[in-house]
Amino acid sequence: MRLDHLRKEYRAGALLESRAPADPLKLFATWFARAVAQGGPDRNAMTLATADGRGRPDARTVLLKSFDAQGFVFATNYQSRKGREIEANPFATLLFYFPALEQQIRIEGRIARVSAAESDEIFMARPRGSRIGAMASPQSRVIANRKVVESRVAAITKALASVEITRPAHWGGYRVKPRVIEFWQGRENRLHDRLRYTKSPRGWTRVRLAP
Numbered sequence: 001m002r003l004d005h006l007r008k009e010y011r012a013g014a015l016l017e018s019r020a021p022a023d024p025l026k027l028f029a030t031w032f033a034r035a036v037a038q039g040g041p042d043r044n045a046m047t048l049a050t051a052d053g054r055g056r057p058d059a060r061t062v063l064l065k066s067f068d069a070q071g072f073v074f075a076t077n078y079q080s081r082k083g084r085e086i087e088a089n090p091f092a093t094l095l096f097y098f099p100a101l102e103q104q105i106r107i108e109g110r111i112a113r114v115s116a117a118e119s120d121e122i123f124m125a126r127p128r129g130s131r132i133g134a135m136a137s138p139q140s141r142v143i144a145n146r147k148v149v150e151s152r153v154a155a156i157t158k159a160l161a162s163v164e165i166t167r168p169a170h171w172g173g174y175r176v177k178p179r180v181i182e183f184w185q186g187r188e189n190r191l192h193d194r195l196r197y198t199k200s201p202r203g204w205t206r207v208r209l210a211p
Helices: 024-037 081-088 116-124 128-136 145-158
Strands: 045-051 057-063 066-068 073-078 091-098 102-114 171-187 195-202 203-208
Touching: 024 091, 024 128, 024 171, 045 073, 045 081, 045 145, 057 081, 057 171, 066 195, 073 081, 073 116, 116 128, 145 203
Parallel strands: none
Antiparallel strands: 045 057, 045 091, 066 073, 073 171, 091 102, 102 171, 171 195, 195 203
């Protein structure tokens, strides 16, 4: 099946050095705010790419929980496939794609668990049903059928009906501490703008990449 008919030209904007701040976190905050303002579901969705101990890659979509100068935070089951890969190979790439703005942001860096207190805060912000789900699901493990999880949810719901649902030990947050951040702005004729920021002990340096 040919997909040539899906081609589009990118004309939404430009990314020039004269308008790009020296700190990539400021540029990220600006782009992210614009993407959120566009509306739509899962505006904080991002692709998380990891690799196992043998370098075999994997990717999935997760939700950004927070970001600051220290990094970008999401949460998951530590025993899931991504959790096991992170333990074996503590480096990751995040990819944000904002189609309405014709923009992408790639973030590369080392990844580590956030503190227990921060994980508790993330967990307690979840609806009660989602907290129970996190307790019930043996994420990424093979199960016989959906009833396995549904039965576990029912059992936990009944057992903990009158108590607060607190974070289980197998669930928590991770932070990707950025070493490289690349901003991509679609341009006409595929002559896209790409600015790459790299972190060093002296701070951030910025270069332009060919499209």
